[in-house]
């Protein structure tokens with residue numbers, strides 16, 4: 494089991510640079526691996542190997558509007574891990590997550606709550622989450638509406654993004670908005686400590 498290289502911290506006082514471990518959450522086949530692959534390698538491969546256990550990819554990104562460099566360690570999980578130890582290692586040290594569902598399968602939307610609970614109880618903490626309504630390219634077979642997604646996100650204080658790992662629409666935005674939220678949270682907690 495690989496351990497997180499970093500737990501989420503400002504790396505240097507000289508430049509605005511942050512490192513975070515984040516987790517990809519959601520039911521099987523909602524697009525977690527496709528989205529991570531798209532984001533970290535910028536291509537979509539419908540024939541990639543199925544993930545086994547958990548794995549992570551690293552991506553460095555520059556967030557233009559706040560001129561900040563972020564290195565993300567993106568952890569991806571294959572379905573529900575069989576062993577508790579895998580799950581603990583998966584969540585340990587994560588500072589945020591993308592919680593995906595598939596807009597063409599209502600069941601995956603209904604299960605979002607279970608994923609949220611599992612993450613918060615494993616972490617014993619509420620981390621910022623982005624609710625990602627994925628596969629919006631499949632317009633004909635879409636069953637979960639924008640309004641439903643937005644309503645759930647608002648109720649839970651999550652950011653809401655509609656994406657397609659196939660076309661690349663809003664993939665980078667999903668990760669970068671999460672980064673901004675994690676950075677804001679880090680700044681707020683530092684200020685609280687000073688005061």
Ligand code: G3D
Nearest residue numbers: 520521522523524525526527539627628657658659
């Ligand atoms: P998971 O990691 O959450 O289990 P995957 O899901 O990333 O393995 O994706 C499951 C299937 O959905 C894959 O199809 C993948 O190509 C497809 N997929 C993922 N994201 C999108 C999307 O935004 N739009 C569309 N149309 N398809 C998507 P296969 O057939 O390869 O199993």
Ligand code: MG
Nearest residue numbers: 525526544571
């Ligand atoms: Mg996967």
